[in-house]
Structures are given as structure tokens and as C-alpha cells.
Amino acid sequence: MTTFKELGLDPEILLALEKLGFVTPTPVQAQAIPALLEENSDLVALAQTGTGKTAAFGLPLLQKIEHSGFTEGLILAPTRELCMQISRDLEAFAAFKPDVKIVPVYGGASIRDQVALMKRGAQIVVATPGRLIDLLERKAVHLDKIRVIVLDEADEMLNMGFQEDIDHILSHAPKDRQTCLFSATMPPEVRSISKRYMHHPREISLAANTSNANIEHHYYVVREKHRYEAVKRLLDVVPDVYGILFAQTRSLCQELAEKLIHDGYNADSLHGDLSQAQRDKVMGRFRNKNLNVLVATDVAARGIDVSDITHVINYSIPNELEVYTHRSGRTARAGKKGISISIVGQRDVQKINRLEKMTKARFTQMQVPAGDDVVRAKFNHFVDELAAEQADQSSIHAYLNIFYEKMKTVTREELIEKLASLELRKFIEYYQGASDINDTATTRRDRSSGDVDGGNYQRFFLSVGELDGLDKKSMLRWLNDCGLGDVEFGKIRIQRTHTFLEAGHEHTARVMEVLNREKLNDRKVRVELQGASSDDGGFSRRRGSDGGGGRGRFSGGGGGNSGGGDRNRSYGSNRGGNDRYADKKKPKRW
Numbered sequence: 001m002t003t004f005k006e007l008g009l010d011p012e013i014l015l016a017l018e019k020l021g022f023v024t025p026t027p028v029q030a031q032a033i034p035a036l037l038e039e040n041s042d043l044v045a046l047a048q049t050g051t052g053k054t055a056a057f058g059l060p061l062l063q064k065i066e067h068s069g070f071t072e073g074l075i076l077a078p079t080r081e082l083c084m085q086i087s088r089d090l091e092a093f094a095a096f097k098p099d100v101k102i103v104p105v106y107g108g109a110s111i112r113d114q115v116a117l118m119k120r121g122a123q124i125v126v127a128t129p130g131r132l133i134d135l136l137e138r139k140a141v142h143l144d145k146i147r148v149i150v151l152d153e154a155d156e157m158l159n160m161g162f163q164e165d166i167d168h169i170l171s172h173a174p175k176d177r178q179t180c181l182f183s184a185t186m187p188p189e190v191r192s193i194s195k196r197y198m199h200h201p202r203e204i205s206l207a208a209n210t211s212n213a214n215i216e217h218h219y220y221v222v223r224e225k226h227r228y229e230a231v232k233r234l235l236d237v238v239p240d241v242y243g244i245l246f247a248q249t250r251s252l253c254q255e256l257a258e259k260l261i262h263d264g265y266n267a268d269s270l271h272g273d274l275s276q277a278q279r280d281k282v283m284g285r286f287r288n289k290n291l292n293v294l295v296a297t298d299v300a301a302r303g304i305d306v307s308d309i310t311h312v313i314n315y316s317i318p319n320e321l322e323v324y325t326h327r328s329g330r331t332a333r334a335g336k337k338g339i340s341i342s343i344v345g346q347r348d349v350q351k352i353n354r355l356e357k358m359t360k361a362r363f364t365q366m367q368v369p370a371g372d373d374v375v376r377a378k379f380n381h382f383v384d385e386l387a388a389e390q391a392d393q394s395s396i397h398a399y400l401n402i403f404y405e406k407m408k409t410v411t412r413e414e415l416i417e418k419l420a421s422l423e424l425r426k427f428i429e430y431y432q433g434a435s436d437i438n439d440t441a442t443t444r445r446d447r448s449s450g451d452v453d454g455g456n457y458q459r460f461f462l463s464v465g466e467l468d469g470l471d472k473k474s475m476l477r478w479l480n481d482c483g484l485g486d487v488e489f490g491k492i493r494i495q496r497t498h499t500f501l502e503a504g505h506e507h508t509a510r511v512m513e514v515l516n517r518e519k520l521n522d523r524k525v526r527v528e529l530q531g532a533s534s535d536d537g538g539f540s541r542r543r544g545s546d547g548g549g550g551r552g553r554f555s556g557g558g559g560g561n562s563g564g565g566d567r568n569r570s571y572g573s574n575r576g577g578n579d580r581y582a583d584k585k586k587p588k589r590w
Contacts, residue, residue: 007033010063012096017059020092026052029059031204036060036148036180042201043180044194049329051206053182054089057150062090065123067099070145073124074173076166078157079302080106080128080276081283086152087126089305100124105141107131108276115140129157129165136172143173153302154183154190160299163189170197185322214332217363219342219352224488224504226368226437227315227343228259233437234313234341235265235293236374236427239381243311244304245295246327248318249485256315257295267293270300298323307334314342317351324355346439371434375427382423457490458508462499462515463526470494470520475501482518484511500530 004017004025025033028047035043037060047053061073077083087104094100103122105114107130114131118140125132125141135141149170151157157166170179170193179198183190194201222230235241247253250271257269268282268291279300286294287306296304298318309331318324324342331338342363344352352363369377407415464470470478472492479485487510490502503511508529515527 002030004059008037009033009059013059013062013093016093016095016097019095022055026056028052028204028206029056031206032056032180033060035202035204036178037063040176040178040199042178042198044186044198044201044203045180045182045206046184046186046204047182047206048184049326053152054086055093057152057180057182058086058090058093061124061148061150062094062097062100064148065097065100067123068145069121071122071125071142072145072147073150074132074143074146074148074169075124075126075150075152076129076132076157076169077126077152077302078128078160078162079299080108080279081300081304082153082302083126083128085305090124090126102126105131105135106276108279111135111138129162129169132169133165136169143169146173146177148178148180149173150180150182151193152182154181154193155185155187156299156302158187158189166193184326212329212332214335214337215328215361216337216339217328217342217355217359217361218339218366219344219363220366220368221344221346221349221439222368222437223439224345226439228256229437230343230368231256231313231315232260232263232265233369233374237369237377238311239378241292241311242289243293243309243313244301244327244330245293245313245315246301246318247295247297247315249480250297251483251485252315253295253297253300260293260295265293266291267295270294270296272297272300274300298326301327301330304330305333306330307336309333310338312338312340314340317342317344317348317355321351321355321358325359368436368438370436371431374434375424375431378427379420379424382420386419457502458505458511459530460501460503460511460515461526461528461530462501463497464520464523465494465498466496468520468523470499475499478520482514484514487511 002025004022005014007025007030009017028045028051032043032045033056035041036057045053045056047056057075061075065072075086077086083104083106087102090102094102101120101122102124103114103117104126105118106128111131111134114135115138118125118135127135127141132141136143151166179201181190181194181198181201220230220234231245245256245267247256250273253269253271254273257267260267268285270279270282270286274282282291282294283304285291286304289308294304312327312331314324314327318327324340328338328340331340342348342352355361356363410418471494475492475494476489479487479489484507487503487507490504491500492502493500512527512529515525518525
């Protein structure tokens with residue numbers, strides 16, 4: 001078994017690793033560390049979240065620092081949270097290297113404070129691309145002495161629109177530097193970076209899409225209108241849940257969090273529309289376990305490294321299936337076990353099959369608990385807590401006489417009944433007569449009615465098409481930008497001058513109202529109804545995905561360092577929509 005000492009690391013670093021309890025390197029660390037300790041060996045590493053990438057590039061970087069007083073190492077990461085996480089990890093690894101100064105710089109924080117920190121000296125800078133460009137323009141950061149550049153989560157940075165920033169940064173760095181690229185996937189854009197800016201890089205692949213064996217994968221099949229109710233039942237049946245609920249869009253993320261809070265759950269949201277101070281506060285509460293449920297977008301969740309997360313819940317399966325491994329990888333950290341849950345519709349079951357093949361993991365279909373099952377689980381938890389309670393007689397002794405006096409005519413059985421009723425009455429009333437929300441119907445298509453999964457689709461004609469620069473991906477982004485990110489779309493057929501678009505009948509009035517007032521490239525969009533859709537197969541429902549920034553109708557700006565999207569230019573970020581759910585009142589529980 002390989003040890004960190006055998007990898008050639010310095011005694012100071014080995015001492016820090018021993019203090020942290022790190023004994024043996026992960027596969028990516030075992031392969032990457034020796035390669036990066038070579039003087040000018042470039043490296044491309046494909047590895048998923050949770051495989052120990054920070055140590056894989058961070059330990060060799062710390063060892064190469066010469067304490068010259070200049071910035072020698074640069075790490076680029078897509079989000080603020082990931083920047084802060086990398087910095088914290090590097091500081092822990094450098095516990096016995098006090099002369100190494102590590103400075104994180106990212107948007108959403110005071111640039112003056114970051115300039116001041118840079119002036120005091122920084123051997124290693126951990127930065128988001130946008131903020132680094134700002135500091136370069138102010139001449140607060142200098143790249144001329146850079147010896148090592150690391151691109152972490154390279155695929156995500158490109159998805160967020162940082163291509164030009166990365167090109168600018170790499171083109172102005174010394175040619176004889178060492179460049180390391182870490183990515184979960186290798187799309188053409190990432191491959192292009194390796195070809196243009198790296199010199200005969202060594203490539204290692206750690207089966208980026210192979211699932212952690214400690215993760216159980218469950219999925220529940222429900223109709224769209226029952227998604228939120230399914231989430232609540234799953235949270236209720238596991239009272240000690242400590243997890244992340246992933247939402248596709250920032251607006252949906254915020255709305256789900258608000259609904260959960262209103263319904264009595266100890267929850268909060270993390271997404272790109274929050275200020276840095278708000279994000280730090282939410283993450284602080286989550287890390288300290290003052291929150292049971294963190295509702296997050298994929299982008300905002302980058303950098304969350306909490307070892308005790310018990311559950312990851314996917315409100316829907318991400319469009320890019322590779323993202324699933326990032327989400328599920330938030331649980332079962334540090335050798336612990338975890339559960340990854342997906343709420344799906346009938347038409348998404350095919351994605352589950354693809355995920356099984358991709359991750360080489362078994363996905364088990366589960367049944368959303370019935371109302372009685374939820375109440376029984378809650379009751380058992382209450383009894384267990386009551387039995388385990390260690391009464392502090394010293395603190396309550398002065399008040400026990402009051403209790404005894406008022407309860408002197410109450411029998412033991414009556415007292416137990418009263419306690420149970422007081423704790424659980426509202427909970428029982430809520431779930432009394434709760435219906436079965438599992439969708440057991442087989443997927444069906446009716447050519448005459450356009451009925452898919454029991455929900456009729458309406459076809460729309462849009463007066464924009466390929467000549468307006470649209471393809472399916474940019475069309476979805478534009479729809480998100482218009483505030484329709486929560487709508488389940490069916491088939492999208494883009495022609496040269498027009499587009500045929502499907503959406504559920506329940507969204508007809510809203511789609512017409514929203515799109516008829518929109519413009520694309522300063523040209524008014526004309527929308528017409530085309531009747532119910534017919535089945536010509538091959539298209540799945542689509543949602544947008546959360547981007548890193550932009551100016552949406554629900555955003556005051558910000559949301560990461562991405563330039564985001566402008567509806568008259570590009571559509572790189574998601575603004576989401578106003579998903580609405582009919583729901584009964586929920587008793588307070590946390």
C-alpha cells in the first residue's frame with residue numbers, strides 16, 4: 001500500500017497530513033503527486049468530486065514554493081465557495097510551513113481588502129477567473145513569476161462562461177510554467193485548453209463517473225405536482241436527516257427553501273443571487289449543523305466539503321448526467337455511508353438506466369412513504385428521544401412540584417397519551433388520509449391527444465429560429481432568462497426561421513403571456529398556439545441549469561463571476577421561474 005512518504009513529500013507536509021489523520025493517498029493523489037513533483041511536467045487529471053483532488057495538486061504546489069516573496073502558484077476555481085474551501089485545505093496542509101501565505105480572491109467580497117492582502121504578499125493565490133482579471137487590471141496581482149497554474153473544475157468554469165478569462169490569464173503567464181488541469185469530464189473546450197496551453201501533458205483518469213461504493217442510490221417515481229410532497233415525506237421519515245436538496249435553478253432553489261421554512265423545516269438556500277455575506281452565513285449555519293437541509297444549486301454547491309452529510313436529494317435529475325456524480329459525491333465522505341435520492345417522473349426512468357451504466361452503481365426504486373408510515377417513523381423517533389433523555393434534576397427540581405400538583409389526578413397512561421398527543425397531534429392530522437403519491441402507471445403516449453405521462457402537451461409556434469442564432473441549448477437558456485425555467489418542456493424543433501415548442505397544457509396561458517412580451521436580439525417574438533402535440537418520439541423533458549451570474553428578473557446582479565447572460569446576447573445563466581405547488585399546511589417540526 002502506497003504511503004504519502006513514498007510519494008516524495010517533505011517532512012513538514014507529512015507532519016501536517018499526520019495531524020489531519022491522512023494515512024494513505026487516494027488513487028488520484030497517488031498518481032498526480034509524483035507527476036506534479038517533477039519540475040515541468042504538465043498534467044491533465046479526470047476525477048470526480050470527493051476523490052481528494054485538492055491534496056493531489058495542493059501538496060506538490062506547497063512543496064515547490066521557494067519563499068521568494070513573489071506569487072509562485074495560482075489556482076483557478078469556478079466559485080467563491082470552492083476558492084474558500086481550497087484555501088482552508090491548503091492552510092491545513094501548510095500548518096508546519098508558516099512562511100507560506102495563501103490568499104483567496106473572489107467576487108462578492110471587498111476588492112480593496114483583497115488588494116491589501118495581495119500587497120502583504122501571497123505565494124499562492126486561489127482565485128475565481130473574473131476577480132483575478134479585476135485584480136490584474138488594478139496591477140494588484142502579477143503573473144510574471146508564476147511557476148505553477150492549476151485549473152480546478154475546468155469543465156465547470158467553461159460551463160459558466162469563463163473561456164475568455166481563462167484564455168487571457170493563461171496567455172499572460174510565463175511560458176515555462178507547470179500547468180495542471182483537473183476536470184470531471186473532458187468536453188472539447190477543455191481538450192482545447194490542454195492543446196493550446198499545455199506541453200505534452202501526462203493524462204490520468206480515475207473513472208470519473210464511477211460511484212462511491214458507500215453511497216446507496218434510490219429513486220422515487222412521482223408526477224410533477226407531487227415532487228414537493230415527496231420531498232417532505234422523505235424528510236419526515238428520517239428525522240435526523242442532514243442533507244443537501246439540489247434544485248436546477250436559482251429561483252426554484254429559493255422558492256423550495258422558503259416553502260420548507262414555511263412548513264416548519266430547518267432549511268435555507270444557497271445560490272448565486274445571494275450576497276457573499278449571506279452565503280457565508282448560510283454555510284456557517286450548515287457546517288455547524290444548525291441547518292438540517294441546505295437547498296442549493298449545482299454551481300453554489302461547488303466547494304461544499306462536509307463529511308457528515310447523510311442524504312443528497314435531487315429534486316430532479318440534472319440535464320447533464322455527469323453532474324449527478326458531483327451531487328451524490330457530497331455524501332459518503334471520509335469513508336462514511338450516505339444515500340443519494342432522486343425524485344423522477346416516468347419519462348426520467350430512462351435516465352436512471354443510463355446513470356446505472358455510467359456510474360456502474362445499482363439504483364433501487366423505492367416507494368414514497370404513505371402517511372401512516374411517516375407518522376409511525378415520527379412516533380418511534382419521539383419515543384426513542386424521550387427514552388434517551390437524561391433529565392437534569394438540578395435544573396428542573398424547583399418546578400417539579402408545580403407539575404406534580406397539576407397532574408396529581410392524571411394516571412400514568414393518561415400522562416403518556418397527553419405527551420404523545422401534544423407532540424404529534426398536528427403531525428398526525430396533517431398526514432391523516434394522505435394519498436399514495438407514487439406514480440405506478442407505465443409511460444404512455446396517445447398520438448391523438450398528445451398525452452404523455454398523463455399530462456397533455458400544448459405546441460407553440462415561435463417566430464425565431466436558427467437564423468437568430470438559436471440551437472436547443474441556447475433556446476432553453478433563453479426560456480430560463482424569460483422566467484420559464486420551472487416549466488417542463490417537451491419536444492423542441494428549431495427550424496431556420498421558426499421553432500415548434502411543447503409545454504404542458506397547464507402552462508399554456510403563462511407561456512403565451514411571457515413569450516409574447518419578450519424580444520430576442522431586439523426583435524419581438526411572435527407566439528401562436530398550434531394545438532395539442534403529437535408523438536414523434538425521441539425528445540425528453542428539459543429544464544435549464546443554474547449559471548454563475550447574470551442579470552435576471554429575480555437577480556440583483558452577481559451570482560458568481562460569470563458574465564451570465566443577457567437576453568439580447570447570450571443565455572449562459574439561468575434565472576429560473578416561479579414554480580407553484582398546491583400544498584396543505586405543514587406542522588412545525590424543527
